[in-house]
Amino acid sequence: MLKVVGASWQKTRIGTYILIGAGLLVIAAFFVAEMDRPEYDGTYCATALWTEKVGFQIEYWKQQNDLVNIPKGAARICYKDSIYQNGWAQLEIETQRSYPDWVQAYGAGILEGSLTWNNIYNQWLNTIGSACDKDENAQNFCTWLRDTLSANYLATKKRALARADHDQYWHQIALYFYQLEGLETGYIRGATRARSDLEEEIPFVDFLLMNSAADIQDLKIYYENYVLKESSGSQSEKNFFLPSATMFTKIFQTEASSGWQLLFGHSSAGSYSSMLRIQKRYKFRYHFSPDQRSNSVPGVDISFTGYPGILGSTDDFYIVKGRQVQSIVAGVTMRNENLELWKNIDVADAIPLTARVMAANRIAQSRRSWAKAMSRHPFTGNKQWVSVDLNKLNGLDGSQHSVDEESVPEVSANGLVWIVEQLPGRLHVEDVSNNFLSGNTTWVANGVPYFDEILEASRVPAENFSMDLPEGDDLTTLESVDKYLRLNGFRGDLLGDESVPYGNIDIKLFAFNSEIGVSDYHAFAGPIFMRFHHNQDDALTSESHVVVDLTTELEVITDRRPVRNDMRAIAMRQGSGPFKWSTVAERIPGVEHEGHPDVWDFDHVSPKWAW
Template sequence: YPIASLLILIYNRFFFAFFFAFFSCCSWAQIEVETQRTYPDWVQAFGAGILEGSLTWNNIYNQWKNTIESSCERDESSQNFCTWLRDLLDENYIRIKETAVQRGEHDHYWHQISLYFSQLEGLETGYIRGASRARSDLEEEIPFSDFLLLNAAADIQDLKIYYENFVWKEGNETADVGTQEQGTAVTATSEAETAPKNFFLPSATMLTKIFQTADSPTWRLLFGHSTAGSYASMLRIQKRYKFHYHFSPNQRSNTVPGVDITFTGYPGILGSTDDFYIVKGRQVQSIVGGVGIKNENLDLWKTVNVTQALPLAARVMAANRIAQNRRTWAKAMSRHPFTGCKQWITVDLNKLRPQDNLYVSLAEDEKHDDAALPLNAADEAAINERHNRNKGLVWIVEQLPGRMHLKDVSEKFLSGENSTWIANGVPYFDEMLQASGVAPDSAYLEMKAAFDDELTNLEAVDQFMRNHGFRGDLMGEESVAYGNIDIKLFSYNAQIGISDYHAFAGPIFIRLQHVQPREAIESESTVSESTDIASNLKDERLSVSIDDAAQLAELERITERRSVRNDMQAIAMRQVSSGPFKWSEIADRITDIEHKGHPDEFNFGKVAPHWAW
């Protein structure tokens, strides 16, 4: 992207100040919006949307062109699906607005849902005005239904499964019966065409570790997250929304706890469909991360009414804003669990405080005593106080169609041997594992045991994420424009109360400490070195599965499911070390993927956003 100068805009259309910063560099655009609490929430929301839309209109257009417009026009099947999806989202939008009017005054959650869509309406208005101000002659207009579609990106894969199995299939069966009644011969459909379709793409990867160092009683958090998505979607924006919303439309009500939300996202989308958030505010400091989980039990969809669904991004943003702790965040997320097969973890950074010195000394004494003495009342009270203090530190929330399971798992994370959790698409809770029909992942335990001791800093987490990533463009003639398209790294040191965050954009590749020119790596002199690196990556535990299709992008027609052959997996992982992704290198294999506004080569360093306010 071209590097633009920082733009700070004071916008007085509604007779009050919005503070807005936007610039683009290092593959991540960056947006910062702050509103004033003295104005009605709907004005804050709508005005913030106008500002963002007017300044990012070109990014929004390119993102829509690369993903929604390109995918929906690919073939007749895609057109039919998108027509159904747009109608569904339009109807749901009308219902959501009506419900928000009825409940928003007394229901904090619904008030925030209303504000999400007010901001989206402002975004569309700002987009139109921004393009007009720039005197741009765009090829197509973006209808509001496609703004809704962009913001339902996290739900599209689930809705595709529902459509294929319960809308398209039932519609065709009805048509076949009608044709048979008229005496017309009907060609029998093949078993592949009638079998249930379930499209689980390679999952994002998420790593969470909470531990203590030998020289300090305080806790540390390491967190890594890598999004899995279409390469066409790689126009990226890091956003910071500092919205002083209230709990209700009444301005005399308190402002919400989650005022300050930072997340990685995309143009035209008001939440992180990456599912990575840093939330701050009055007595709140937390992170929220999520990945997709597998679901082999399509019968779960039979109990779901998709006309009652809320976009996942709107639900998460509402929970981020109104939650005073991790328990209330989980409770808010449990509302309307219709779409979004997801696995979430949320950590309360305020609870990563030093342990009680008395408890530490007691633990040391027990190590040296053959039989520990019974605790007196004071000692027992200290231990109970520690337990209560750590309660609520970590919650895991899992969702399948129409189902939600949420639990405080703080004690498991603080017990030592369970301090690391690697989320890789397999349900965490036994109940959800059984409901999904997914087999337990034994490779997870082996992977955890092999790497746990090495995960002591963000550099190690970064290396882990890269070694276990997926690059769909590295599979030769079977290449697909899909894979892990970023890495986010976050740490928090409770002893000094400082966090560290940075992110990489683009399909991942192995970064060597001593980077050599590309030509040198390919030369004879470095063949042995490259072979050594490749052998370290050739790991049978790195098995993934993908859906076989012409391309794996949003809304694409997917035909059947198969596993990636181990030899193709090994080739793909070996080539990760060869260098960054280039569109020009896959042009002969992947010809119909739009990538307007993208650089040819995604070879960017880490970015740690520096906010203006």
């Protein structure tokens, strides 16, 4: 009897404990539900770990808010796909000096490919995939292009590895290819990890194609005029120049400040199918040679506007920082009517423009050495570049100068501004600092060569590219530069019966004040349209602005200014407003835009970097 009672009491006590425990869990659940849960903004991070025995291992950290404490490894990345929110994705990669350079490069490529694989696929589908299947001529060109780039890649990487120990330029070219190979590996890993059933695989040669976007137009001109001519016997010349981007550079003083200021504006021109955009920052701690005991390169920190799957800007806009380096590097396509310049060019020996620019950005201590690096292998890339040394601007004589037209500041700052202009096999580089500081302080680059030698060689009639500055040149704020670029831009989709899916697809604005040593940077994504700002101060530093229709003002502008001959019309004359795929798709059929927002009505973006 006692045993039975004792057993019952034991069961009762256990049941009581269970009830109490359940009650505590309910209470805990209530408190947990009331607690603030972490809110993530869609930033995903990962780390590439590497050892000689194991090789590469990738750790994915899912969504993160605490980016600073992401484990470093050989390389680490944080990526946010915010294209639908503001028109830009944002990607930041940092590598560590204690690892061999090829490990840094390959690891960075793996990380970028694995986190951005979906946008890489969409970018390839919208551009290379669709363009190469357009018709028989396109297929033939892409076949030749793939064969040419494959052979070029094998030969160039072999040459780069053989010379890397003794030539810092070639070492950087080799690292470019290591990063590209890692990108393909990461792309495959990312797609596999996501269990994605992609309709088509991207072959490695098409990664080469995407990263040769800046060269393809030149290669097509060469193909049509030299490769096909030999087989067809045709004597007609074919040039495929489309309206270029616009670049605005101004260095000046104001009466209110003794310091010098830089205003810089840049608009990219391209196909609307290419508008998957990324703000990238590569903080790569490479060395001057494969020997880890050699010094780190000056340009370790490079920010640029770019595209998925491409390891450089191709917009040609870079902000370069590092040990004793702070500079702006930017370029626009330059028109070339002299196709005879291609006669002596061996395209198999060409270095991809993106690889050349990134190598120059990294190894250049000064703007002179940047220009010198760019002078190597000037084959593809009809470009005019400007490179401004912000440290030199900081070091100018700070004394106040009169800003009236009759007073010329007596200032010399050799090395402040260099201009580099390239035609096939021709290149002119020059320090033009004093031109910018002696009254001619504003330069608008829009495809017309700056140097007489290059202008003569190009056979381009300069008068067809006039872009008059406002009377008195009152462009002294980022807002005024923004408006100027929009008024002088073009929208191919608004050309009525002549609609083409090609035009200005972004605006970048940069300012630097040497007196306080502060820079300001903003970027707008998508085909341009007129914005009218209502606020007390500079609209670009305020969240308050209103977009209104400026059709009447644009009609006045168009009547006053000659129309570009190569477009036949300024698209803006038919109105303003954001670009919308759903309203133009019927007018420009066959243009892929997978992964794009429908409406490109985005405000400016100023990236905030973690590292």
